[in-house]
Amino acid sequence: MPETTLSSVASRARLRDVTLRDGLQLTGKMLPTEQKVALARALFAAGVPDVEIGSMARGDLVPPMANTLEVIEALTPEELEHSWVWVATPRHIERAREAGARNFQYCFSASDSHNQANIGRSTDASLEAMPAAVALTEEVGGRIQLCIATSFTCPFEGDVDPDRVIAIANDERATGASDIVICDTLGQAHPGQVSSLIRRVVTETPTREIVFHGHDTWGAGVVNALAAVEAGAAVIDGALGGLGGCPFAPGASGNTATEDLLFALRPDWLDPNRFAQLVAESERLLTDLGEPNRSKARQGARSNAAAFPWIVATTG
Template sequence: MTPTSAIISTTTIRDVSLRDGLQLTGKVLPTEKKALIVRRLLALGVPEIEIGSMARPDLVPPMANSLELIGELTPEELRRCWVWVATPRHIDKAAQAGARNFQYCFSASDAHNRANIGRDTEASVAALPSAIQMVQELGGRIEMCVATAFSCPYDGDVDPQRVLDITADARTQGVDDIVLCDTLGRAVPGEVAHLVTAVHHAHPDVRVAFHGHDTWGMGVANAITAINCGARMVDATLGGLGGCPFAPGAAGNTPIEDIAYAIRPPWLRHSTFADLVTLADELLADVAETSGSKAARSSKSSTTSSDWTT
C-alpha cells in the first residue's frame, strides 16, 4: 500500500550516502567533493543528510575526513546534516568542528555492538544520558540509532522485545528520534510493521525512523511499510551504496532513487529525479561501484515515452 499524500508530506527521506554509503568503498573522497555532494542534495530538496562518522579512520578509512567536512559546511547547511557517533567523546569532537545533529548508534545485539563499537549494548545505553545532556546544551538534536533491530550477523534473529525494552529504558528518554535499523536487510514488511508500530505507539512524541538495506530486495517495501506504520523518516543512499563493515553479507542501503520514485515526496520533480540519477552516477563512478537502483536503470532504458526517463 502506497502512503497517502498527507503521510508523504510529513515523511523525510534522509540521504546517508556519505556515511553508510561510502564506508565499505575503501576510498576517501576529497572533502571538497563531499561538500559539493551535500550542497547538490540540499539544492535538490533532500531534507536531511548524514554526512560522516566519528568512527576510527583505521577501521573505516572513508570516514577519515569527516571532521574536515563538518568544518567546510556552513551552520545553516549543518542544521540539515547528521553525524554518526557512538560515545559522548565523539559528540564533543564533532561539536567542536560545528556539528549540531548527532546519530548516537549502538546495536540491539551485544555481539554486533562489541564488533562494531567495542563494548556491550549496556555500556552504550549507560553513556547515552551524558550524550543527550551534551547535545541539549548545544541546542542540537540527538537520535538513538538501534542497529541490528531485526537480526544480527552473529546471533541471528533479534527478539522485538529486546528493542522495545531499550526504547523504554529511562536512560534513553530525551532523544529526538528513534532509528530502527534493518542492518542486514533481512527483515520483511510484517516484521517492520510490528516493530515500527510498537515503537511509534510507545513514543508518540518522538520521530521514528527506519534505516533499511536491500539485501533481500525488500528495501522499498519495508520503507513504505514503515511509513504507513508511523515512521516519519526513512534512510537511503545514492545508487544503493552501502553496507556495514561488521555485518558480513549485508548489501547496500535502499536506493534513494527507488524510494523517492515510489513515494513521490513534495520536493521530487521529473527534473529533480533526473538530477538525482546523474549525481548517483557520478558518485558511483568515483568509487568504482555499480548502481543498485532499479528506478535509475529503468529511467535510462525505458522504450516508452515517460516524463521520468532520463
C-alpha cells in the same frame, strides 16, 4: 490500507540521504573533503531535506570516514542544521560539535555481539553513556537520535526479539533523544516485521519522530520502507545507487537506493527534473568509486520509454 491513503502518507515522509556515511563506509576509496561537501550541497539543492554527512568512527578502522571533521568544518551553519553525524560515544560528540556539528545519530546495537564487533562495548555500556551524550548535545542546542542497529536480525545471534528493541526504546537512559532510528542493518526483515515493530514503537514507547533505516539485501528495501511509513515512520534513510553496508555485519549489502525510495514515495518536492539531478549525481559518484549502481529506478530512468515523464534523457 487503501492505496490512496498509503500514497498520501508516503508523500509526507521525508528522505534522509546517508550516502556520505553508510554509503561510503565499505568503499575502498576515501573521497576528498571538497567532493563530499559538493555532494552534500548537490543533495540539498535537489531538494533532499536531510543528509548524513559522516561518522566519527576511527579512521584506521573505517578509512572513508577519516575526513568527517573537515566536512563538518566546511559546511555552513545553515547546512549543518540539516546534517547528521554518526556517533557512538560522548567523546565523538565533543569532537564533532567543536567542528560545528549540531545533530547526532547516537548508535548502538540491540544485540551485544554486534555492538562488541562494531563499537567494542556491550549494549548496556552504550546505553550507560547516553545521558552524557544527550547533555553534550543539549549544551549546543542540537538534536540527538537514539539509533538502534540490528533491530531485526544480528549477523552473530540471528533473530532479535522485538521486546529487546522496545526495552531499549523505553530505557530511561535514552531520555532526551528527539528521534528513534529503527535499523534493518542486514536487510533481512520483511514488511510484516517492519510494520509490527514500528507500530509497537509508536504505541509502546515515548513519543519521538521515527526513522526507518533499511538495506536492500533481499530486495525488500522499498516495500519495507513503505511498510514503515504506513506504520508511523516519518523519515526513511537511503543512499545513492544503493551504495553501502556495515563493515562489521557479515551478510549486509547496500542501503536501499535513494532513487528507488524517492520514486516510490513521491514527496511533494520531487519532480522529474530534480529526480534527474539525483540520477546524474548517483552515476557520477558510483563511476568515480568504481561501484555498481544497484538502483532499479535509475535503470528505469535510463530506459527507452521516452513517453514516460520520469525518463532521464542521455546526453552527448
